[in-house]
Amino acid sequence: MNKTAIVTGGARRIGAAICRHLHACGLDVIIHYHTSDAAAEALAVELETQRPGSVRLLKADLAEVVFEDLVREALTFNDRIDVLINNASLFYPTPLDDLSEDNWQEMLNINLKAPLCLARCAADYLARQSGCIINITDIYAEIPLADYIIYSLTQSGLTRMTRQLARDLAPGIRVNAIAPGAILWPEHRPAGHEQAILERIPLQRIGDVMDIARAAEFLINDAGYLTGQVITVDGGRRLNF
């Protein structure tokens, strides 16, 4: 049975690139998604055409799901989990003068509670495979992004969680994070946003989804002595804050 990875929010954008790349590297993939049914199904068909029996779709709202059930369902695929990639997240502004309890709960649930609960529920199975967890965080875990205080706090928490889990789940499971800079533009963005960001990136371009996918491959296959680390993939943006 092939190594098996679960990628949350795996139907589109960065998550889909990670699924495609890990699949090309020989892993079977469990593509978790929530609302992107059509994209998830298209991706599954694409990958299944290349290697039949190598993909499973898992639909769940991470705000509502029972995490034990989600992991149990994932195990019905290959009866193993080698890699958990916590990629799903919510990203929207929450200006200080417009904070709401709903936004707070929603973002904490998806960006912070879900990765922790998935890690906890999958831990026994990951340990059996000497597996690994990769949390996709953000450079804004460390540098403040104006008007995004709740998102930024969740990303800081996820970074801190990465180190804590690396300690608590060792030696059986390695836990690392990837902190992307600008990789894909947000789907809803203000005018002038792109130029303002580009001017602050020393490499003078945004990244590619494959930069994140290859970092994930490295953490899975070539980083056996790495745990509790964050790989920043940002073209140097953090140097020019």
Ligand SMILES: NC(=O)c1ccc[n+]([C@@H]2O[C@H](COP(=O)([O-])OP(=O)(O)OC[C@H]3O[C@@H](n4cnc5c(N)ncnc54)[C@H](OP(=O)(O)O)[C@@H]3O)[C@@H](O)[C@H]2O)c1
């Ligand atoms: N894009 C960038 O340049 C960038 C920069 C820095 C950090 N990041 C981080 O990289 C990761 C991927 O970025 P992205 O831009 O590709 O992400 P995205 O498109 O904003 O979101 C990824 C997925 O999260 C899933 N999701 C949201 N709410 C959910 C819920 N309630 N239950 C289950 N799934 C839910 C969605 O799945 P469905 O579509 O199926 O609903 C969505 O496709 C994120 O963790 C993000 O914080 C991205």
